[in-house]
Amino acid sequence: MAFPTTRLRRLRRTAELRxxxxxxxxxxxxxxxxxxxxxxxxxRKEVRSMPGVFNLSVDEAVKEAEQVYSLxxxxxxxxxxxxxxxxxxxxxxxxxxIVQQAxxxxxxxxxxxxxxxxxxxCEYMSHGHCGIVKAAPGPQSLGAAARxxxxxxxxxxxxxxIEKLANRMQPEYExxxxxxxxxxxxxxxxxxxAGIDIIAPSDMMDGRVAAIRKALxxxxxxxTPILSYAAxxxxxxxxxxxxxxxxxxxxxxxxxxxxxGANVREAMREIAADVEEGADMIMVKPAMPYLDVIATAxxxxxxxxxxxxxxxxxxxxxxxxxxxxxxxERVMMESLLSIRRAGASVILTYYAKEAxxxx
Ligand SMILES: [Zn+2]
Numbered sequence: 001m002a003f004p005t006t007r008l009r010r011l012r013r014t015a016e017l018r019x020x021x022x023x024x025x026x027x028x029x030x031x032x033x034x035x036x037x038x039x040x041x042x043x044r045k046e047v048r049s050m051p052g053v054f055n056l057s058v059d060e061a062v063k064e065a066e067q068v069y070s071l072x073x074x075x076x077x078x079x080x081x082x083x084x085x086x087x088x089x090x091x092x093x094x095x096x097x098i099v100q101q102a103x104x105x106x107x108x109x110x111x112x113x114x115x116x117x118x119x120x121x122c123e124y125m126s127h128g129h130c131g132i133v134k135a136a137p138g139p140q141s142l143g144a145a146a147r148x149x150x151x152x153x154x155x156x157x158x159x160x161x162i163e164k165l166a167n168r169m170q171p172e173y174e175x176x177x178x179x180x181x182x183x184x185x186x187x188x189x190x191x192x193x194a195g196i197d198i199i200a201p202s203d204m205m206d207g208r209v210a211a212i213r214k215a216l217x218x219x220x221x222x223x224t225p226i227l228s229y230a231a232x233x234x235x236x237x238x239x240x241x242x243x244x245x246x247x248x249x250x251x252x253x254x255x256x257x258x259x260x261g262a263n264v265r266e267a268m269r270e271i272a273a274d275v276e277e278g279a280d281m282i283m284v285k286p287a288m289p290y291l292d293v294i295a296t297a298x299x300x301x302x303x304x305x306x307x308x309x310x311x312x313x314x315x316x317x318x319x320x321x322x323x324x325x326x327x328x329e330r331v332m333m334e335s336l337l338s339i340r341r342a343g344a345s346v347i348l349t350y351y352a353k354e355a356x357x358x359x
Contacts, residue, residue: 026337028355029073030347031074031348031352032073032075032306033068033349033350035076036081037057037078037099038056038057039082039083040057047243049244050314050315052350058101058106062106064101066110071356071357074114075113075115076114076116077117077118077200078103078115079123080102080123080124081123081246081350082097083098087126092119094190095193099191100193103117104194105223105313115197115198117200119187119199119201122249128247129252131176131183132176132179133175134173136173149342161239173251174256180203180208184203184205185211187249192216192219193221197224198226200226202285203226204232206320209278210226227279227280227281228274229308231269231293232284233259233260233267233269233289234259235258235261235285236312238286239311239312241311257339264292267284268300271300279303281306281346284305285310285311287309294343295343297343304345305345305346307346307348308348308349309335309339313335317331332354
């Protein structure tokens with residue numbers, strides 16, 4: 001039946017009608033609130049590039065967790081800023097690591113809150129990469145190769161030739177996959193023992209879900225679920241997070257382990273691999289630039305599906321709202337609704353507390 005019998009505007013006439021026929025709804029119990037725990041006491045330091053988001057010492061983080069839970073948000077995910085970094089990510093798996101301390105305190109004070117623990121090594125490694133770094137046995141260093149460049153056009157020509165060469169050359173280091181698995185597994189067991197309810201590996205090493213599952217089971221932690229950051233893309237939208245978690249790589253980038261933004265079929269292979277290895281829940285990250293990946297994953301897989309509205313998504317909205325270019329609350333809710341509509345049933349978002357008040 002076509003117009004004029006069909007008039008789609010009939011059901012849009014009032015707020016009540018629109019609400020009745022809404023296909024997608026946001027509820028606070030879909031939200032997970034990310035938190036950054038740092039050493040000290042009474043510390044509440046705002047992240048410059050993420051207004052409204054703080055580095056919190058354990059005592060302050062507990063207060064924040066109480067507030068989050070009282071708003072109906074059932075879960076937080078914890079990231080740690082250790083006081084020391086090294087080459088084996090000691091702070092990630094130490095019994096008295098910063099996240100382990102926070103988890104114990106939160107379990108004691110807010111027992112109902114579901115604690116997720118991000119499992120990665122970058123925040124705890126002096127080089128800022130997500131795995132163990134080894135010098136690659138390259139055939140020739142850039143410096144040596146550059147000496148071979150024939151100068152054809154003075155300094156300018158030489159500079160261009162060297163740049164071209166650098167783009168073609170293999171990096172002089174390697175993020176070692178298999179050796180990193182042991183540290184990730186050790187971290188997971190340590191976090192679960194400290195009270196973390198859901199282990200969430202975000203490193204993107206191959207085989208880490210299986211390694212973590214095996215280690216958890218061997219430690220008797222058979223009931224601890226794994227939420228894998230299964231399709232995590234190498235993204236410019238992570239920029240502000242690196243300040244929040246002090247986790248910027250000191251050299252190179254993460255493109256050799258995080259996914260290429262061009263690939264949705266490969267994302268499905270990543271997810272399938274993690275499911276095969278024993279993931280209980282899966283995640284797509286970032287959210288808004290990858291809504292098609294969320295939708296495709298929702299169709300293909302039956303596991304609970306999470307999406308991470310990352311720091312850059314948050315900070316763009318904050319910055320535009322501060323300039324008066326967009327309506328802050330409206331865009332915040334619309335962005336979350338779009339992620340829900342694409343198919344994510346769990347949303348990790350810095351807006352968890354505020355959005356909970358509005359849904
Ligand atoms: Zn990492």
